[in-house]
Amino acid sequence: MMLWLLPLVPILAGAIIATLGDRSRLSLGIMTVATLGTTLLLALLGVSQDWTATLVWTDVIRLSAAFVPVSAAVAIMVPTVALAVVFHATQNESKSGLARLIGLMILFTGGMELVVVANDLLTLLIGWELIGACSWALISHKWRKLDNPQSGLYAFVVTRTGDLGLFAALMALFTATGSFDYAGIQSLGGPLQWIVGFGILFSAASKAGQVPFSPWLFRAMAGPTSVSALLHAATLVAAGAYLVARLHPQLAEVPGFEATAIAIGLTTALAGGITGILQNHAKRLLAASTSAQLGFMFVAIGAGYPSIAVLHMIVHATFKAPLFLSAGIAGDAAGTYRLDRLRLGRELPVVAALTIIAIAGLAGLVGSGGGWSKEEIIKASEHTGFWLALTVMAGGALSAIYATRFQLLAYGRRDKDADSRATSAPGWVALIGIAALTMMTLTLSLLWFSPVAETAAAALDTTLPKGSTLVFGLSLLFVFTGIAIGVYLVRYHPALGATGPAAIASDWLGLPKLIDIVLVRPADAIAVAAARMDDRVVDRGIRGTAACGDWLARTAAKADDRVVDRGVRGTAVFGDWLARVGNRFGEAITDGIPEASARLTDMIGQDLRRLQTGLSHHYYAYIIGGVFAIFAILVVGA
Numbered sequence: 001m002m003l004w005l006l007p008l009v010p011i012l013a014g015a016i017i018a019t020l021g022d023r024s025r026l027s028l029g030i031m032t033v034a035t036l037g038t039t040l041l042l043a044l045l046g047v048s049q050d051w052t053a054t055l056v057w058t059d060v061i062r063l064s065a066a067f068v069p070v071s072a073a074v075a076i077m078v079p080t081v082a083l084a085v086v087f088h089a090t091q092n093e094s095k096s097g098l099a100r101l102i103g104l105m106i107l108f109t110g111g112m113e114l115v116v117v118a119n120d121l122l123t124l125l126i127g128w129e130l131i132g133a134c135s136w137a138l139i140s141h142k143w144r145k146l147d148n149p150q151s152g153l154y155a156f157v158v159t160r161t162g163d164l165g166l167f168a169a170l171m172a173l174f175t176a177t178g179s180f181d182y183a184g185i186q187s188l189g190g191p192l193q194w195i196v197g198f199g200i201l202f203s204a205a206s207k208a209g210q211v212p213f214s215p216w217l218f219r220a221m222a223g224p225t226s227v228s229a230l231l232h233a234a235t236l237v238a239a240g241a242y243l244v245a246r247l248h249p250q251l252a253e254v255p256g257f258e259a260t261a262i263a264i265g266l267t268t269a270l271a272g273g274i275t276g277i278l279q280n281h282a283k284r285l286l287a288a289s290t291s292a293q294l295g296f297m298f299v300a301i302g303a304g305y306p307s308i309a310v311l312h313m314i315v316h317a318t319f320k321a322p323l324f325l326s327a328g329i330a331g332d333a334a335g336t337y338r339l340d341r342l343r344l345g346r347e348l349p350v351v352a353a354l355t356i357i358a359i360a361g362l363a364g365l366v367g368s369g370g371g372w373s374k375e376e377i378i379k380a381s382e383h384t385g386f387w388l389a390l391t392v393m394a395g396g397a398l399s400a401i402y403a404t405r406f407q408l409l410a411y412g413r414r415d416k417d418a419d420s421r422a423t424s425a426p427g428w429v430a431l432i433g434i435a436a437l438t439m440m441t442l443t444l445s446l447l448w449f450s451p452v453a454e455t456a457a458a459a460l461d462t463t464l465p466k467g468s469t470l471v472f473g474l475s476l477l478f479v480f481t482g483i484a485i486g487v488y489l490v491r492y493h494p495a496l497g498a499t500g501p502a503a504i505a506s507d508w509l510g511l512p513k514l515i516d517i518v519l520v521r522p523a524d525a526i527a528v529a530a531a532r533m534d535d536r537v538v539d540r541g542i543r544g545t546a547a548c549g550d551w552l553a554r555t556a557a558k559a560d561d562r563v564v565d566r567g568v569r570g571t572a573v574f575g576d577w578l579a580r581v582g583n584r585f586g587e588a589i590t591d592g593i594p595e596a597s598a599r600l601t602d603m604i605g606q607d608l609r610r611l612q613t614g615l616s617h618h619y620y621a622y623i624i625g626g627v628f629a630i631f632a633i634l635v636v637g638a
Contacts, residue, residue: 003053003065006042006075006117007127010035010110018103022095028102029090035106036086039113040079046117047072053117060178063126065117069461070246070310074238075116081234081317081437082109088325088433089226092332092426094142101141105230108134112235116242120180121170128166128203128239132159135236139223151222158216159236162206169199185250197254200247201261208240209291210268210298214275215512217287225328228283232290233321238313241297245306245313258302262384265298266391271509273398277405277489278506280497282327282337285406288508289362290320292399296377299392305380307462312373315444319361319370322437323406326355329434330410333423339409340495347423350431352411354438361441363403364396364479369444371479372453374399378475379467386471393475397482404486409494 013035017028045051047067055063067075086105093101111134114127133156140152170180172195177184185196206213217237221228231237244251244261251257272292279285293316297309329351330344331337345352361370374396382389446452457464489496497506504510 001053001055002042003046003051003067003117004055006039006046007110007114009042010039010079010106010113011130012110014103014105014107014110016103017106018100020099020103023099025090025095025098028099029087032086032090032102032106033083036079036083036109039109040076040083043075043079043113047076052119061122061180062120063123064119064181065114065123066119067117068246069459070242070307071116073310073314073460074242075113077314077317078109078112078116078234080440081321082106082230084433084436084440085226085230085233085321085325088229088430089224091430091433092325092328093224093226097141101138101224101227104134104138104141105227108138108230108235112239115239120182121166121173122180124243125166125170128163128207131236131239132156132163135159135220135231138227138231139220141223141227145222148222151219154219155216158213159206162203162213165199165202165206167199169196169203172196172199182247182250185247186253193254197251197257198260200251201244201257201264204240204243205264205298206240207236207243208294208298209237209287210240210264210295211271211291212511212515214268214272214288214291215508215515217291218284218507221281221283221287225283225324225331228287229321229324229328232287232324233317237290237294238317241294241301241309241313244298244301245309248301248304248306252304258304260302261298262302262388265295265300265302266388266395267295268292269295269299269392269395270398271511273395273402275506275508276402277398278497278502279402280339280495280503280506282330282339282342282406282410283324284337284506285339285402286320286323286327289399289402292395293320293362296374296392296395299388300377300380303380303384303388305377305383305462305465307457307460308373308376308380308465310460311447311456312370312377315361315369315373315441315447318437318440318444319358319368322354322358322434322441323362325434325437326351326358327410329426333425338498339405340498342410343412343414344423345411345413348411348425350425351434354431354434355411356407357438358441359403359407361444362406363400363483365400366476366479367445367448369441369447372445372447375467375472375475376464378471379465382467382471383465389471390474393471393478396475397478397485400479400482401486401489404483405490405496408487408490412490 013031017031017035050067052067053065057063082105086102086109089105090098090102108131111127111130115124115131116127118124118127136152136156138152139155140149142148172192173184173188174180176188176192185193188196205211209217217232220231223231269292272288272290272295276285276288276292279288293312297312297316300306300309300312327337329348330342333344333348334342336342360368364371364374378389378392378396381392447456453464497503507513
């Protein structure tokens with residue numbers, strides 16, 4: 001039962017912290033380190049001792065939690081990354097509502113831990129709903145600005161739409177097996193197997209920002225930068241890829257599941273890459289890159305290597321979180337997130353140096369942790385087919401392009417004759433979080449050494465895919481070509497995506513517009529038509545019913561006057577007649593009965609008094625007569 005503490009500690013602590021009101025940055029930092037440090041310790045203990053937990057709700061419904069190699073790795077990664085990100089938030093985010101923000105971020109982390117350790121769909125659903133609700137609250141944190149709550153609602157509705165798939169899967173599994181356990185998925189067949197498999201994939205794709213759900217990630221940028229870092233690196237978005245990887249052994253047998261996962265992931269990787277290149281907003285560029293990187297994970301899962309997808313997820317968390325935090329620092333310093341107006345390399349040299357370490361992973365450079373995990377995904381794709389591997393390499397080239405644009409535009413050096421601007425560099429305490437994450441990124445670069453990589457694979461109970469030298473050489477060529485294109489775009493088109501057709505295409509290649517035309521407008525039209533029908537048909541029917549009821553009431557009133565009142569008058573006449581008869585004969589009867597009874601009683605009393613003579617022999621005679629009478633009665637009865 002100790003395993004339940006892993007999600008409960010941050011959930012309860014986060015809920016309490018969120019209600020504390022204004023607190024100093026120091027106190028919130030201490031509470032964050034204490035809570036998430038404890039969560040990390042529990043994760044390490046749980047994994048090392050192989051904790052399990054079961055909560056019996058009813059004879060049928062049970063909540064269960066357990067570790068498998070994939071979930072053990074992610075359970076440790078989540079609080080590790082969250083600790084650095086949330087501590088950064090305590091030192092850098094606005095003081096207004098800071099305790100609420102920190103509490104919700106810690107609660108968010110606890111919900112993710114529940115998703116990770118869940119061993120059945122019902123437990124998973126509880127955590128799934130919790131992280132969805134937290135994401136809405138965190139995106140809407142700065143609620144005084146009207147656009148922020150609207151953006152939070154948009155993200156919530158889109159992901160909730162995807163959650164319908166998980167609900168369908170849960171109901172189908174329970175219908176077929178009478179249980180919610182993951183193990184029961186493998187016993188399914190026919191339509192129910194399809195509903196469970198694709199329902200889970202549908203829900204996971206929505207959380208992971210895969211096509212066609214990707215646009216919600218841009219709306220989520222309305223939240224504080226630290227929230228974006230946590231959401232994209234270690235919680236909500238990562239949860240989508242994690243779920244598919246965790247359940248791959250059970251879902252791989254669903255016909256068409258792996259091919260669909262590859263199609264979704266590859267489409268998103270390419271669309272997200274192009275969108276990232278066209279973006280002129282620092283946070284949106286990183287959001288598009290998240291969709292693309294999660295797309296690579298879906299490809300690896302579809303290719304039959306879920307553990308490789310999880311390794312890339314862990315590496316991605318360590319370089320994506322500091323990039324978002326870096327974007328927040330740049331945006332605060334420059335007062336804008338427009339990439340063509342940043343170039344803060346001179347003003348923020350330390351942040352620029354930390355950012356370039358993380359950006360190397362995003363670009364997939366050799367020697368970086370991100371470069372290693374990306375190459376492993378390409379190897380996994382090569383096992384499925386050369387053309388799939390080639391397409392993934394093309395997605396890697398797109399990553400190199402937008403990563404280069406981000407680094408050179410956000411932290412490049414401005415011309416010496418450019419207008420000077422006043423910026424203040426953050427203090428060393430404010431940089432602890434981003435520095436810690438960057439050190440994690442550097443540490444994971446050791447995966448390029450075979451013993452380290454083999455140890456990581458053994459921990460996940462998997463083997464690393466083998467790839468050809470030709471494919472590796474082509475992959476490097478794609479990466480360096482992407483870097484060269486990125487440098488060219490920065491030099492000759494620094495404001496790419498700020499105006500014109502590129503700006504229109506930068507919004508997910510027009511996907512939000514398509515969604516508006518295909519889904520939103522028809523839904524609005526149906527709603528308007530339903531309202532008109534309500535006014536013209538339903539309301540008329542109600543008014544007609546009311547008129548009919550009024551006519552019936554009037555008719556009933558008339559009937560009351562003609563029939564009921566006549567009956568009442570007749571009853572009254574009859575009652576009056578009875579009263580007169582009663583007055584005439586009733587008095588004689590009612591008075592005669594008691595008077596006659598009294599006279600009869602008096603006569604009997606007079607006769608009985610005669611027997612009271614006072615003479616003994618009379619009484620003896622009475623007794624003897626009584627005895628003979630009793631004897632006679634007994635004889636007759638015998």
